[in-house]
Amino acid sequence: MNYIIKTEGLHCGHCDAAVETELMKVAGVTDADANHETNTVQVECSGEVAAEALTAAVEAAGFKAVSVEAA
Structure with a gap:
C-alpha cells in the first residue's frame, strides 16, 4: 500500500532526509521519498500502515x- 503525506516545514534536502530516515523506522515502510519543493512525502509500504504511525x-x-492519504 502506498501513501502520500502532506507536510509543512520542509525547506531543503536535509529536511527531506530527516523525514525519510524517521519513516524508514516504521514497521512495514519499504521506501520514503520526501520532496521539500512540494512539501509531500511518497511512502511505499509492504502492507497497511496506520496513518498515526x-x-x-x-x-x-x-x-x-x-x-x-492512501495513494
Missing part, C-alpha cells in the same frame, strides 16, 4: 504532517 514519524523528525 506515519504522522508520528514525520513529527519525530521535527516537521508537521498535515494529512495522510
Whole structure:
C-alpha cells in the first residue's frame, strides 16, 4: 500500500532526509521519498500502515504532517 503525506516545514534536502530516515523506522515502510519543493512525502509500504504511525514519524523528525492519504 502506498501513501502520500502532506507536510509543512520542509525547506531543503536535509529536511527531506530527516523525514525519510524517521519513516524508514516504521514497521512495514519499504521506501520514503520526501520532496521539500512540494512539501509531500511518497511512502511505499509492504502492507497497511496506520496513518498515526506515519504522522508520528514525520513529527519525530521535527516537521508537521498535515494529512495522510492512501495513494
